[in-house]
Amino acid sequence: MKGKRQKAEGKNQRRGRHPLCLLPFAFCLLFSLIALPARAQTVLPEDQMYQIAKQLNCPTCAGRNLADCPTDTCTQWKQEIVSQLKDGKSGDEVLTYFRGRFGDQVLQEPPKEGFTLLMWVVPVLAAAVLIVVALLAAQRASSRNRKSANLPTASSNQATPANSYETELEQQVKDAS
Amino acid sequence: MTVTPEVKPDAPARLRLLLTVAGVAILVVALVALGLMAMRLAGQQGARPTAGMPAPDFDLPMYANYENGLGQQIKLSDLRGKVVIINFWASWCVPCKDEAPALEAIAQKYADRDVVMLGINYLDMERDALAFLATYGVSYGNGVDLQQRISKAYRITGVPETFIIDQQGVVREVFIQPITEPQLSATLDNLLN
Numbered sequence: 292m293k294g295k296r297q298k299a300e301g302k303n304q305r306r307g308r309h310p311l312c313l314l315p316f317a318f319c320l321l322f323s324l325i326a327l328p329a330r331a332q333t334v335l336p337e338d339q340m341y342q343i344a345k346q347l348n349c350p351t352c353a354g355r356n357l358a359d360c361p362t363d364t365c366t367q368w369k370q371e372i373v374s375q376l377k378d379g380k381s382g383d384e385v386l387t388y389f390r391g392r393f394g395d396q397v398l399q400e401p402p403k404e405g406f407t408l409l410m411w412v413v414p415v416l417a418a419a420v421l422i423v424v425a426l427l428a429a430q431r432a433s434s435r436n437r438k439s440a441n442l443p444t445a446s447s448n449q450a451t452p453a454n455s456y457e458t459e460l461e462q463q464v465k466d467a468s
Numbered sequence: 469m470t471v472t473p474e475v476k477p478d479a480p481a482r483l484r485l486l487l488t489v490a491g492v493a494i495l496v497v498a499l500v501a502l503g504l505m506a507m508r509l510a511g512q513q514g515a516r517p518t519a520g521m522p523a524p525d526f527d528l529p530m531y532a533n534y535e536n537g538l539g540q541q542i543k544l545s546d547l548r549g550k551v552v553i554i555n556f557w558a559s560w561c562v563p564c565k566d567e568a569p570a571l572e573a574i575a576q577k578y579a580d581r582d583v584v585m586l587g588i589n590y591l592d593m594e595r596d597a598l599a600f601l602a603t604y605g606v607s608y609g610n611g612v613d614l615q616q617r618i619s620k621a622y623r624i625t626g627v628p629e630t631f632i633i634d635q636q637g638v639v640r641e642v643f644i645q646p647i648t649e650p651q652l653s654a655t656l657d658n659l660l661n
Contacts, residue, residue, distance in 0.1 A: 368593065395615075409505050410505070413502060420495050423491035427488065433480075
């Protein structure tokens with residue numbers, strides 16, 4: 292019995308190692324390699340256009356981004372983005388084109404360079420000033436507390452000019468009596 | 469016997485001094501930056517050039533096939549001695565479509581007089597702009613307002629807007645609405661006579 296079972300296990304092991312068993316994995320790998328670029332191609336124009344349009348302003352409605360604006364102007368601009376993407380331009384190249392043609396105002400976020408750098412720096416500086424002022428106030432408050440805690444009390448034995456005078460006076464009264 | 473107060477090296481005082489110096493330095497930098505921003509914003513919020521004011525000078529890169537013998541780039545100040553009509557427009561602007569035939573008619577009518585008509589394409593795609601010019605049979609010079617420099621200088625608030633500039637480079641009339649042929653003819657005849 293034992294010998295038969297060992298033989299059967301041995302057969303199963305040999306069957307498991309057969310190279311044909313790897314075929315399904317090979318198919319899966321091949322399929323994923325083919326499917327990946329196809330999937331990337333289907334995602335590209337509309338999604339990428341939306342990502343770019345989100346970074347641009349609508350030219351006619353104040354404060355609205357291009358992606359969410361349904362006006363004719365914005366539709367034309369979005370078509371232009373898709374057209375440039377189809378021509379093989381990258382997202383950055385499309386943004387550079389829009390910036391070059393319409394100026395920095397077309398960007399949702401002002402670029403962190405030149406004069407517009409100030410728009411980024413000023414709030415940081417203002418925050419820094421507030422932090423420093425808060426630290427100064429806290430420091431002043433803590434030193435005031437420390438001073439009030441160190442003030443001489445009636446029970447303290449510290450020799451200050453006032454109580455040394457009192458001691459001397461008491462001594463003189465004692466001597467006189 | 470006199471008692472003198474003990475003098476200790478005061479670390480919190482040093483920290484306070486450091487914080488004060490840092491705070492003042494940051495405050496100065498922030499104020500300078502704010503001042504620069506305010507100056508820039510004040511410069512952007514000037515008044516629109518009106519009748520009697522000198523017309524702001526500009527360089528206009530022309531669209532191919534719409535140079536009209538004026539070159540690839542036109543400078544307004546090079547056109548002194550001529551009456552210049554500058555019209556801001558865009559292909560997505562409905563009133564611009566309404567006034568396009570009137571502008572073309574005027575350009576044809578005054579072609580042999582000292583009048584230069586310039587279309588300034590505002591916030592538009594080149595492809596759409598050229599399609600518009602072809603659709604309405606525009607023949608006069610047209611160029612693009614790159615980075616909105618010209619529209620900012622003239623403080624336009626929308627399109628269409630038309631400025632009539634006399635032979636001395638002074639603004640004589642501003643139209644903040646679609647223009648009609650009789651309106652434009654009357655102004656031009658007045659300036660040319």
